[in-house]
Amino acid sequence: MDFAFTKEELDFRREIEAFVKEVLPPDWDEWAVYWPGSYGTMPQLEAEFQEISRRFSRMLGEKGWLGIGWPKEYGGQGSAMKAAISGDVLSYYRFPAGGVATTIAGPTLILVGSEELKKEFLPGIASGEIGFWLGYSEPNAGSDLVSLKTTAVDDGDAFIVNGQKIWSSGAHVTEYGWVIAKTDMDAPAHKSATLMIIPNDTPGVTIKPIINICGNHSFNEVFFDDVRVPKRYVVGEVNKGFYNVMLALQFERMSVGSGGFRRVLEELVRFARETERDGRPLSEDPRVRKALAAIAVEIEVFLTFYWQSAWMQDRGQVPELEASALKLVFTELSVKLADTAMDLLGPFGLLDKGSKRAPFGGRVGMGYLDAISGPIGAGTSEIQKTILATRGLGLPRKK
Amino acid sequence: MDFDLNEEQKILQRSAADFLKKECPKERVRRIEETEEKYSPDLWRKMADLGWMGLHLPEQYGGTGWSFLSMAVLLEEMGYNICPGPFISTTLLGCVPLLHAGTEDQKQAILPGVASGDLILTLALAESDRGYEPSTLKVSGVRSDESWVIDGVKLFVPDALSADHILCVARTSAASEPGAGLTLFRVEKDHPGVTVTPLKTIARDNQCEVAFDHVRLGPESVIGPVDEAWPAVKAALDRAAVGRAAEVVGAMRATLDMTVAYAKERVQFGRPIGSFQAIQHYLADMWVDMLGTRNLVLQAAWKLSTGEPADREVSMAKVRAGRMGRKATTVGHRIFAGIGFTMEHDLHLYHRRTVAADFAFGDSDSYHERVARALGL
Numbered sequence: 094m095d096f097a098f099t100k101e102e103l104d105f106r107r108e109i110e111a112f113v114k115e116v117l118p119p120d121w122d123e124w125a126v127y128w129p130g131s132y133g134t135m136p137q138l139e140a141e142f143q144e145i146s147r148r149f150s151r152m153l154g155e156k157g158w159l160g161i162g163w164p165k166e167y168g169g170q171g172s173a174m175k176a177a178i179s180g181d182v183l184s185y186y187r188f189p190a191g192g193v194a195t196t197i198a199g200p201t202l203i204l205v206g207s208e209e210l211k212k213e214f215l216p217g218i219a220s221g222e223i224g225f226w227l228g229y230s231e232p233n234a235g236s237d238l239v240s241l242k243t244t245a246v247d248d249g250d251a252f253i254v255n256g257q258k259i260w261s262s263g264a265h266v267t268e269y270g271w272v273i274a275k276t277d278m279d280a281p282a283h284k285s286a287t288l289m290i291i292p293n294d295t296p297g298v299t300i301k302p303i304i305n306i307c308g309n310h311s312f313n314e315v316f317f318d319d320v321r322v323p324k325r326y327v328v329g330e331v332n333k334g335f336y337n338v339m340l341a342l343q344f345e346r347m348s349v350g351s352g353g354f355r356r357v358l359e360e361l362v363r364f365a366r367e368t369e370r371d372g373r374p375l376s377e378d379p380r381v382r383k384a385l386a387a388i389a390v391e392i393e394v395f396l397t398f399y400w401q402s403a404w405m406q407d408r409g410q411v412p413e414l415e416a417s418a419l420k421l422v423f424t425e426l427s428v429k430l431a432d433t434a435m436d437l438l439g440p441f442g443l444l445d446k447g448s449k450r451a452p453f454g455g456r457v458g459m460g461y462l463d464a465i466s467g468p469i470g471a472g473t474s475e476i477q478k479t480i481l482a483t484r485g486l487g488l489p490r491k492k
Numbered sequence: 493m494d495f496d497l498n499e500e501q502k503i504l505q506r507s508a509a510d511f512l513k514k515e516c517p518k519e520r521v522r523r524i525e526e527t528e529e530k531y532s533p534d535l536w537r538k539m540a541d542l543g544w545m546g547l548h549l550p551e552q553y554g555g556t557g558w559s560f561l562s563m564a565v566l567l568e569e570m571g572y573n574i575c576p577g578p579f580i581s582t583t584l585l586g587c588v589p590l591l592h593a594g595t596e597d598q599k600q601a602i603l604p605g606v607a608s609g610d611l612i613l614t615l616a617l618a619e620s621d622r623g624y625e626p627s628t629l630k631v632s633g634v635r636s637d638e639s640w641v642i643d644g645v646k647l648f649v650p651d652a653l654s655a656d657h658i659l660c661v662a663r664t665s666a667a668s669e670p671g672a673g674l675t676l677f678r679v680e681k682d683h684p685g686v687t688v689t690p691l692k693t694i695a696r697d698n699q700c701e702v703a704f705d706h707v708r709l710g711p712e713s714v715i716g717p718v719d720e721a722w723p724a725v726k727a728a729l730d731r732a733a734v735g736r737a738a739e740v741v742g743a744m745r746a747t748l749d750m751t752v753a754y755a756k757e758r759v760q761f762g763r764p765i766g767s768f769q770a771i772q773h774y775l776a777d778m779w780v781d782m783l784g785t786r787n788l789v790l791q792a793a794w795k796l797s798t799g800e801p802a803d804r805e806v807s808m809a810k811v812r813a814g815r816m817g818r819k820a821t822t823v824g825h826r827i828f829a830g831i832g833f834t835m836e837h838d839l840h841l842y843h844r845r846t847v848a849a850d851f852a853f854g855d856s857d858s859y860h861e862r863v864a865r866a867l868g869l
């Protein structure tokens with residue numbers, strides 16, 4: 094057992110921190126309302142922040158940090174721990190870079206992609222040039238993804254894709270869809286679909302905005318109308334789409350902004366010390382002390398899971414159940430943190446972004462709303478618990 | 493970082509699990525619970541023969557010299573099997589202050605006896621207002637010539653009935669600052685003026701009231717510096733709290749194992765209850781709660797073993813185990829339903845202990861308060 098970082102890891106953390114502090118605009122915190130563990134307020138997903146987020150992604154790419162967790166042969170350092178440290182620091186500073194391409198598409202391509210695909214996409218992903226969006230969910234296929242309806246029909250050297258995706262985060266600000274579609278209409282459902290890359294600029298792709306409850310345009314509906322996708326854009330084997338999506342989901346469930354939780358806690362502690370109520374600082378109120386202590390304990394639990402999953406990956410283990418547990422824990426934590434913050438701020442927590450007197454630029458009110466999305470995206474909490482119970486504890490499935 | 497136990501610790505874990513499974517089955521736990529001392533000399537002797545009593549004691553006192561982390565590993569297994577007896581009282585509450593503050597003579601007089609299984613110790617700390625903070629302590633130690641006179645009543649002294657020696661924390665001068673003014677005394681249990689009265693608990697452990705009525709002690713009874721006992725006492729308290737939390741992790745694991753097994757075999761509506769999602773989700777939560785608590789406990793034990801300040805880690809581990817242990821056994825009862833509400837069933841043996849652990853060495857509020865302080869509040 095050893096819960097300490099190595100000197101090399103600490104040096105790396107300092108290096109990344111120094112870089113972030115140097116490049117972030119001084120007033121960035123006023124802009125970034127991002128709430129940890131949620132999916133609706135990431136600046137990377139908003140058109141307004143594209144210029145800065147692309148620029149920062151390229152900077153990280155130049156440093157070699159975007160693919161730092163990848164194997165050496167693909168330009169990485171093969172260190173999941175370093176990737177986790179970088180994720181921790183970037184999230185602490187609410188750094189608007191990185192996303193599906195680096196944390197989900199890249200690692201999945203490395204495991205199951207063809208050599209040709211790797212050559213075409215990995216360099217652009219590692220340098221921060223290109224972005225991906227995830228095209229899994231459909232109007233009638235959410236948790237039950239296997240019942241998806243979008244089809245990809247064999248047409249020689251290409252598939253012809255027709256159908257609709259929904260909740261496609263960032264489709265409007267990225268270049269490529271990471272899409273699952275039905276390729277075998279007769280096979281058993283779980284062997285009927287294929288994962289493929291669809292460039293947004295292919296004729297027949299239409300992207301329509303959906304505004305989320307935080308008021309942001311973060312996700313979309315995407316329509317496919319006779320979209321021709323070359324077969325070389327298939328990721329992994331044909332008809333093994335659900336298997337490959339499961340793999341990609343594991344990476345997604347582990348891509349967590351850990352530092353953001355620590356950051357919010359620090360801010361709440363400072364708020365409690367600096368805010369007076371009835372003539373004394375909030376921090377002297379035993380209820381406030383207990384509430385903040387309780388959330389600090391849960392953040393600590395989450396952090397042990399976070400570092401543990403990186404440690405496991407570096408030992409060559411596949412954290413399948415751990416990914417589900419981590420996702421469950423950090424998104425539920427996101428809600429608890431928002432509740433705690435709201436209770437602490439009281440009516441001030443309701444003040445919106447841009448309002449006079451809003452503490453933290455309205456981050457808490459926005460975070461309270463955004464926290465709702467955490468336990469929904471990337472497989473709901475209910476689905477994670479069912480995975481843990483059946484695959485982890487071996488409980489019988491419903492017949 | 494390394495989330496794995498080392499080879500030594502893994503061997504300890506396996507051998508403890510095997511030993512306890514054989515030597516400490518639930519029938520025996522129940523028989524031990526019926527004794528007034530809640531302790532079995534025979535089991536104690538066997539544990540001592542395995543070297544458990546001296547696991548973390550230096551070799552010159554007959555110990556093995558392993559880290560506190562190894563103790564936590566052992567205690568998790570003890571918690572899994574509900575191993576009753578004065579183990580934490582003796583090895584942590586009793587030995588740690590001696591290790592930290594005792595003279596060489598005092599250590600030589602006591603520790604080898606502990607390691608061999610011949611001496612049982614405990615610590616008399618809390619009083620009527622149930623706090624474990626130094627400011628709550630009022631039992632007095634007054635100097636008279638060369639000796640000291642102790643007066644007052646200690647409560648929730650664990651295992652005092654089986655103990656040979658009681659370490660007593662007494663106020664020897666007014667506190668000039670928090671933690672000051674306290675002195676630690678070693679008292680033999682049958683010393684004139686010492687009265688031990690067992691308190692009957694739903695946890696079926698041995699908690700006692702220990703009354704000191706003009707107990708006169710010689711200067712050799714003082715352990716560590718006069719008026720400055722708190723650091724040594726706190727070192728013991730922290731380790732005992734984490735040790736107890738490690739037992740809770742074991743209890744949570746046992747509860748999970750029992751309940752999962754039952755959910756797979758109990759059939760209602762023509763299918764195992766474990767196929768109902770309400771049950772599945774209870775169990776998934778219980779599992780994740782246990783894993784997270786285990787991480788915090790191991791982290792605290794590791795931190796204590798490094799010798800660095802560990803207040804934050806200790807408090808987090810204790811409060812998490814306190815709350816989550818109770819939750820796990822409570823949910824276990826939901827799943828076992830009627831059969832779990834019988835004396836015959838084993839689940840209540842765990843439930844009794846997890847709730848007691850939440851209050852052991854300070855309640856959750858007090859540990860939350862320590863976390864708050866560590867946060868800078």
Ligand SMILES: Cc1cc2nc3c(=O)[nH]c(=O)nc-3n(C[C@H](O)[C@H](O)[C@H](O)COP(=O)(O)OP(=O)(O)OC[C@H]3O[C@@H](n4cnc5c(N)ncnc54)[C@H](O)[C@@H]3O)c2cc1C
Nearest residue numbers: 132227228229230235236260261262466469470471473475
């Ligand atoms: C902010 C945000 C961003 C998103 N981004 C993307 C994206 O980029 N790409 C993408 O493909 N998708 C995305 N999603 C979609 C997300 O993956 C789905 O919302 C999620 O899988 C749930 O599907 P659903 O909304 O259709 O709910 P449903 O599946 O209809 O679920 C409704 C409720 O029923 C419960 N339920 C369903 N099935 C079961 C079951 N078997 N057992 C127990 N309970 C069950 C659910 O847990 C939930 O409580 C995003 C969602 C959000 C909120």
